[in-house]
Amino acid sequence: MDTGFSYDNFEKCITEIVNVSNKLLDGWKIESKQDCDAKFMTKKHSTYLDGLDGSKTLVTFEYHVAYSLSYGVPVLCFNIWRQDGTMLTIEEYWSLNQSLKDSNMHDTLTQMDHPVLCRPFLTLHPCKTSEFFQPFLENSKNPVVSWLSVVGSFVHLQLLEDYIKCC
Amino acid sequence: MASKLSYVQAVSSVNPSFWNKLTEIKLNVDKLSESPRPVWGYFTLLSKTTVNQPLIELDSTSFNSDFNGQNMYVPFKGKVINKNTVEDFKECNKQDVINTEGKCLCENIVSGEAIKNPVLLNSFLLLTFADLKKYHYYYWFSFPVPSGLVLEKFSAKIISEEFNSDRLKQLYVAFQALDAMNKTYFIIENQNDKLLVHSLSSKLSELTAESTTDIYFAFFNISMDNKSIGSQLRNYAALILHHCPFLKGKTQKFVAVSVTRHGSEVGLDTSVIYNLLLPDVSTDKFDSWVGWEKNERDKMGPRVANMKNTLDPKIIAENSVYLNLKLMKWRIVPDINLEVTENAKCLLIGAGTLGCAVARCLLGWGVRNITFADNGYVSHSNPVRQSLYTYEDALSMKAKSEVAPKNLEKIFPGVNAKGVHICIPMPGHSVGESMLKQTVEAVQVLTDLIKDHDIIFLLTDSRESRWLPTLLGCYHKKIVINSALGFDSYLVMRHGCSSDTSNNPELVQDIEGYKIIDGDNLGCYFCNDVTAPGDSMKNRTLDQQCTVTRPGVAQIAGALAVELAVSILQHEKRIKAPAFYKISSKAEDLDPEIENQCILGLIPHSIRGFLSSFNQMLPATMKYDKCVACSDVILNEYKEKGIDFLLKVFDSSKHLEDVTKLTEMLADFDMDEILEFSDEEIE
Numbered sequence: 027m028d029t030g031f032s033y034d035n036f037e038k039c040i041t042e043i044v045n046v047s048n049k050l051l052d053g054w055k056i057e058s059k060q061d062c063d064a065k066f067m068t069k070k071h072s073t074y075l076d077g078l079d080g081s082k083t084l085v086t087f088e089y090h091v092a093y094s095l096s097y098g099v100p101v102l103c104f105n106i107w108r109q110d111g112t113m114l115t116i117e118e119y120w121s122l123n124q125s126l127k128d129s130n131m132h133d134t135l136t137q138m139d140h141p142v143l144c145r146p147f148l149t150l151h152p153c154k155t156s157e158f159f160q161p162f163l164e165n166s167k168n169p170v171v172s173w174l175s176v177v178g179s180f181v182h183l184q185l186l187e188d189y190i191k192c193c
Numbered sequence: 194m195a196s197k198l199s200y201v202q203a204v205s206s207v208n209p210s211f212w213n214k215l216t217e218i219k220l221n222v223d224k225l226s227e228s229p230r231p232v233w234g235y236f237t238l239l240s241k242t243t244v245n246q247p248l249i250e251l252d253s254t255s256f257n258s259d260f261n262g263q264n265m266y267v268p269f270k271g272k273v274i275n276k277n278t279v280e281d282f283k284e285c286n287k288q289d290v291i292n293t294e295g296k297c298l299c300e301n302i303v304s305g306e307a308i309k310n311p312v313l314l315n316s317f318l319l320l321t322f323a324d325l326k327k328y329h330y331y332y333w334f335s336f337p338v339p340s341g342l343v344l345e346k347f348s349a350k351i352i353s354e355e356f357n358s359d360r361l362k363q364l365y366v367a368f369q370a371l372d373a374m375n376k377t378y379f380i381i382e383n384q385n386d387k388l389l390v391h392s393l394s395s396k397l398s399e400l401t402a403e404s405t406t407d408i409y410f411a412f413f414n415i416s417m418d419n420k421s422i423g424s425q426l427r428n429y430a431a432l433i434l435h436h437c438p439f440l441k442g443k444t445q446k447f448v449a450v451s452v453t454r455h456g457s458e459v460g461l462d463t464s465v466i467y468n469l470l471l472p473d474v475s476t477d478k479f480d481s482w483v484g485w486e487k488n489e490r491d492k493m494g495p496r497v498a499n500m501k502n503t504l505d506p507k508i509i510a511e512n513s514v515y516l517n518l519k520l521m522k523w524r525i526v527p528d529i530n531l532e533v534t535e536n537a538k539c540l541l542i543g544a545g546t547l548g549c550a551v552a553r554c555l556l557g558w559g560v561r562n563i564t565f566a567d568n569g570y571v572s573h574s575n576p577v578r579q580s581l582y583t584y585e586d587a588l589s590m591k592a593k594s595e596v597a598p599k600n601l602e603k604i605f606p607g608v609n610a611k612g613v614h615i616c617i618p619m620p621g622h623s624v625g626e627s628m629l630k631q632t633v634e635a636v637q638v639l640t641d642l643i644k645d646h647d648i649i650f651l652l653t654d655s656r657e658s659r660w661l662p663t664l665l666g667c668y669h670k671k672i673v674i675n676s677a678l679g680f681d682s683y684l685v686m687r688h689g690c691s692s693d694t695s696n697n698p699e700l701v702q703d704i705e706g707y708k709i710i711d712g713d714n715l716g717c718y719f720c721n722d723v724t725a726p727g728d729s730m731k732n733r734t735l736d737q738q739c740t741v742t743r744p745g746v747a748q749i750a751g752a753l754a755v756e757l758a759v760s761i762l763q764h765e766k767r768i769k770a771p772a773f774y775k776i777s778s779k780a781e782d783l784d785p786e787i788e789n790q791c792i793l794g795l796i797p798h799s800i801r802g803f804l805s806s807f808n809q810m811l812p813a814t815m816k817y818d819k820c821v822a823c824s825d826v827i828l829n830e831y832k833e834k835g836i837d838f839l840l841k842v843f844d845s846s847k848h849l850e851d852v853t854k855l856t857e858m859l860a861d862f863d864m865d866e867i868l869e870f871s872d873e874e875i876e
């Protein structure tokens with residue numbers, strides 16, 4: 027899909043993000059798969075998720091921001107696991123995510139193959155991404171930051187103020 | 194006044210990729226070896242604000258020889274001992290295990306190895322047992338520290354009370370300039386109000402009793418608050434005491450380093466300076482070590498990670514397949530009952546072009562139980578049209594009943610596929626004495642198969658071979674889906690079932706312009722076929738043995754057969770779901786009630802398609818009350834005489850005509866009984 031946002035634009039955006047992150051020790055890093063030029067950016071983040079019964083679950087998120095060739099937009103993929111490494115399913119995460127309660131789970135969250143790693147990840151639905159992404163293309167110097175700052179908050183990803191400065 | 198120090202122990206957090214890598218190494222490299230393998234643990238440099246536990250992380254890169262923490266992690270250096278049996282894991286003496294590790298740590302302190310490489314003070318041990326069949330991982334972390342070393346605190350203050358912010362900024366830059374290994378334990382020297390940072394190896398040996406007043410022993414504090422200290426401080430103290438014995442019984446300044454971020458600034462402002470009293474002990478007294486991690490129930494005991502859903506590739510495949518179906522449910526048809534489809538047991542009679550097409554489409558619907566019944570062998574002409582076979586299968590001339598389930602499992606290991614090699618007895622195919630036993634057996638096998646399954650697909654290439662399964666399917670009230678092919682035409686239909694009450698089939702006019710045939714009263718393949726001999730618009734071009742067909746026909750018909758079966762499963766009456774047909778041209782559009790017969794739409798009785806015109810129609814026919822396969826006459830004869838009746842039919846198909854008086858019936862044949870949705874499509 028031609029969104030006017032090329033892979034090269036994407037790589038420039040994530041490089042910028044990682045540079046800021048390195049100064050702030052924020053944890054974003056660039057990764058790639060063997061024998062593959064496509065780069066993506068990842069970050070791990072541990073937190074507690076609140077269950078409806080008042081319980082707290084310690085989990086680690088691993089976020090991946092990769093470029094989807096077919097949609098021509100960045101994709102936010104993530105996996106979540108407990109302390110022992112067992113992963114949360116979509117349904118389990120849904121039941122522990124208060125910020126998404128009002129929407130229809132499967133309009134928002136889905137499982138999809140990572141654009142580069144080709145393994146299943148949880149993801150925000152890519153159709154929604156194009157919708158969210160389009161306005162940032164014209165108004166932001168770093169549309170990946172603008173987009174992440176909006177969609178990240180739905181899935182426990184908070185972006186520091188410092189990133190917004192480079193938009 | 195001296196007071197006790199409060200310690201925190203690292204808390205293990207294992208990433209799924211660690212278990213993945215451990216498995217890979219166990220299977221491909223270590224095999225039966227239980228020798229310890231070095232692993233890295235990662236501790237984030239920046240204090241976490243979201244979690245108040247000191248998490249040490251392990252992932253697949255923990256097995257790398259070099260530590261790759263960029264500037265974001267402080268290392269822990271550990272060993273994983275992967276036991277071969279759960280008994281070894283449970284029964285090995287845990288005190289011995291941790292003491293051995295402690296001894297090793299002590300040796301590194303005494304030899305000075307830990308000065309060169311201070312990360313050795315951050316030792317840990319991971320005892321595991323990997324049940325690789327179940328993907329269960331038993332594990333227990335320990336972070337050994339000597340139990341006999343007691344440190345007392347005289348005072349503690351935030352570092353910014355002693356040094357101004359410029360000093361602290363310099364200190365942070367110097368700290369970040371250290372490599373990851375030396376960030377764990379290092380020395381800060383206050384020289385004329387300048388703070389210098391030294392690695393242990395460059396400074397420790399120079400220290401004297403006089404020079405330590407300007408020295409701060411710094412260590413990276415894993416604690417998330419500034420009130421407690423990571424338990425490894427005791428290992429640091431042991432090292433200091435051994436190499437600077439003049440400090441025994443003295444107080445000494447330490448800096449518990451923590452890195453925090455305020456706005457856009459990262460620094461060491463929250464680090465704490467401690468005045469600690471070092472005990473008068475020597476390293477050879479450290480014979481008892483502590484530090485096993487408590488489990489999730491806060492007990493001293495191992496944990497178990499059940500990684501089946503995460504790591505078992507078969508489970509991952511299965512979940513992905515069902516996720517696809519769930520997406521259909523979540524986003525398109527919320528009321529669809531996926532379990533009923535998933536659990537439907539399907540018997541495919543015939544494993545040729547149609548059988549392969551049906552099987553693959555069933556996989557798409559997540560159907561788990563698929564049985565093939567076939568008597569053929571894979572030949573060279575098969576693979577290009579029959580999607581479950583390959584050239585290799587043809588070379589070895591394997592039985593289709595053997596290859597089809599195997600290859601289906603290759604496509605999706607979660608399927609429960611079976612094959613039965615069986616010649617289906619046919620009317621007019623004389624049995625004779627020599628074949629009698631075999632034939633009776635075949636009838637028994639087929640009967641059992643039909644009883645054991647929910648949906649019977651008739652996918653053979655001859656009319657005669659469909660007769661027995663049609664009768665048995667009807668008798669046992671199974672969903673029977675029949676598909677037959679012509680050169681460029683196809684028929685897909687569902688059979689009516691035998692009615693419980695022998696009431697006369699009645700047409701009930703329910704919706705204006707339409708009539709309804711109850712599922713009970715729908716015809717079978719033979720009802721249609723027999724009643725229209727020699728009529729080319731009916732089935733005569735279909736189902737001739739060795740029919741040459743356009744290659745796409747079987748794919749279309751196979752897919753339709755599955756979709757029809759799935760629609761039936763979604764109707765509350767299942768096999769008894771009625772079929773509608775249009776009787777008045779006034780009824781222009783599909784009535785919504787018909788269109789929404791089940792959540793997937795309407796459920797036709799039959800689908801006839803013609804590739805020459807790319808046209809399709811949906812005729813519905815009544816059960817023929819003297820049908821050779823499904824009529825009450827035949828069913829009753831079978832009920833009473835069983836195998837004897839069948840054997841008579843196999844000997845001569847004329848017996849069927851005797852029972853049903855077919856010849857008489859042909860005279861009564863009424864064209865109007867062929868009914869369909871669209872009047873224009875049939876003349």
Ligand SMILES: [Zn+2]
Nearest residue numbers: 717720820823
């Ligand atoms: Zn019939």
